[in-house]
Amino acid sequence: MPVKGQIASGPLLAVRDLTKLFGSFAACNTINLHIEPGEIHALLGENGAGKSTLVKMLFGVLAPTAGEISWMGDNVRITSPGDARKLGIAMVFQHFSLFEALTVAENIALSMDRSISLARVAEEAARLSRLYGLPLDPSAHVADLSVGERQRIEIVRALLQNPQLIILDEPTSVLTPQEADRLFETLLKLKAEGRSVLYISHRLEEVQRICDRATVLRHGKVTGACDPRAETPASLARMMVGNDVAVVTPEGTSTKGDVQLEARGLSVAARTPFAVSLKNVSLKVRAGEVLAIAGVAGNGQSELFDALSGEYPVTDDNAVQIRQRPVGAKNINARRLMGAGFVPEERHGHAAVSSLSLSDNLVLARNQSDKRAFLGGGFLKIIRQGAVKAAAKRISEAMDVRKSGEDPPAGSLSGGNLQKFIVGRELDRQPAVLVVNQPTWGVDAGAASRIRQALVDLAKAGSAVLVISQDLDEIFEVATEIAVISEGRLSDPYPARELSREKIGLLMGGMHGKMEGAGAAHAH
């Protein structure tokens, strides 16, 4: 497929002072970026760094608040994905939009702006897939295909538009290493034809392997533009997670108690195509300790939480131990009865039911652990509304939960106040073990500091606390020990005071076992 005639010199796409505000929050703050014809350009950054927002503006999904975009030297306004496609920008999303019951060719035909006969679509798709080394059977049903094959459909779909710029959002996060190698070959072919690729990733190794240039984002700002091959993983990581090698004042008690929560070689297969499998995860949390697990979202955090909480028990009873008793195969309430408490990441529809009152949401988490206090009437198990409401009031007061009315529905509370209630619901029991996933995600600063303080206090009082978080500031604030999760593998724990942000960044980028040789450019 020949590339449309283009201007010989000058960048293909240039972005000047592009800004996107959500309220007063700047998701992207005066971003400058340019992509040359025929280059693979990496966009690096942590979660929440502004990568997705930037890309959505380039693809016409979000409108910029300020700044300009120029395409082959002309200023353009991209107001819809249709506009973007017309210019020659195609995008392959991280999560695919495919109909499982339809064939490959049918799925491709559905996305076409023009109507073309199915036979021609199949022919064209087959031709492209041969040309770019993306083996694909147009008549196969999507339901029967692996995730890697599904991604190929998306790429072929994008190539059919004959784009000059292809944006790939975390393309390897769902691929096996072999599939990823194939993808890289395809990308190099595209590059050889003079097309450009914007490659979003947080994996340093990949970026160094295939990208010509990189733009690094942090907190919505460009913190670096470089040739990744000229950098070390350490210097890239520093740009990604910040320069400040923060040394933490450890808050935990000096005397550490017994191991209260333990995982021994915990392995869990992925339940869905987008889930991550856990690979031989081992960890120990002692009384008085806060172990924080850092990592970029989607690297197995929620799977780890599910296995530790017992929402999805595992077959090996010994793989998870609470207070030195095996619980791997036991359900969540059995674990609660042994003194554990859990705070999931998602507030609505997981930690709480939005339409139910706060007191009902208290029963949600504590219907077995507090059945003496909350249930009566023998086998009828009548809920003692009086006792439950009193406990809900106690929790609200202890955590300073601001609410309208005595016992409002959970959905009427702000994120921060609901999260304070959800955390308070567990703290109220004085659990010996507390597992928290993203304790302050989407929570205002006041509530966040209150919650973090409560976690530290709980550990001081002699409980074992495990915090899973993407927020490094938070981790350094609460943790006594830090481990990093990446692609379902957990690193060894390091005392928080010995660990720099740079090292964490390396571990998050998948540089397993390369901690000491931080200067080495190539891992694996």
Next chain:
Amino acid sequence: MRIELEKRPKVSALYSILSPFIAFALTIVFGGIMFALLGKNPVAALYSFFVEPLSEVWSLHELAIKAAPLILIGVGLSVCFRSNNWNIGAEGQFIMGAIAGSIFPVVFYEWQSPLMLPLMLLLGMVGGALFAAIPAFLKAHMNTNEILTSLMLVYVAQLFLDWLVRGPWRNPQGMNFPETRSFGVDAILPEMLASGRTHWGFAFAILAALAVWFMMRYTLRGFEITVLGQSERAGRFAGFSSRKMIWFSMLFSGALAGLAGISEVSGAIQQLRPVISPGYGFTAIIVAFLGRLNPLGIIAAGLVLALTYLGGEAAQLSIGVSDKVTRVFQGLLLFFVLSCDTLIHYRIRLVRERFAALKTDEAH
């Protein structure tokens, strides 16, 4: 231009309560229009449809007889629907309950004992529950859509009953009519009141409604049903099992449908025939929604829908329209209930197609 439903930020509490009444009023208005189009005086027709059946003692008893199965089934379905399990096959469970409960009076007709009736009722519940166990098993273990399986099983039950009464269970002294022996005295559900035909099935219905109301309002089991219906994930966090809930809700609603079936056969028909239900199992779905899935509301809704059956019969006699009018009214009512509920939660927005122009010029 396209139409979009946009979620309202806040649901009006007032309209949530008023919704079934608005739906009923709209049904009356559109029913009147339908009668006018049929060339009848709408006021007189509506009067004979909705008011006349309430004016005499015997017809009030008929109302209770028809309301009994509707309430019993509707109450069971409310548990199902609230837990997000969609049992559409109560009609089949009603029939299978009636068949299972009739084993003793039909096969062992010579046996006479005061134990006969309790045994029949018990077997009726077991029969309904076992038939509901099929879609429950398929959903819990094979991830099959229970709407389809439970609905399709209705036709299996109907044909099975038809085969039984024409074949092995046909009354040998019945001059080849497709029906079973008439039940003996011990096998007949007695009348509740001296004034008319209302049998104890109506009492079962009211008791079931009160019991389920208590369960939903006060007990942990009711809480579990509500939570799992709202969010499976939150239910899992609470330690509730959605798989067990599939079993519980399907078996429970099946048992109540089966009880309704055997009560109807034992109390009102007193033998098995090829057709024993004018679609109670389907109408009960309307009853459950009109009653807002609240057992007490379902009692009222059951009486309203029972009235449409009586009204249909009355209108056939007094104004000479087809008794299919009953179905029309039931359909209108369900349509308006669901529309009102939708409009309470969503508002309609017209969206002008922004890229229409762009698309057409790309087509060339």
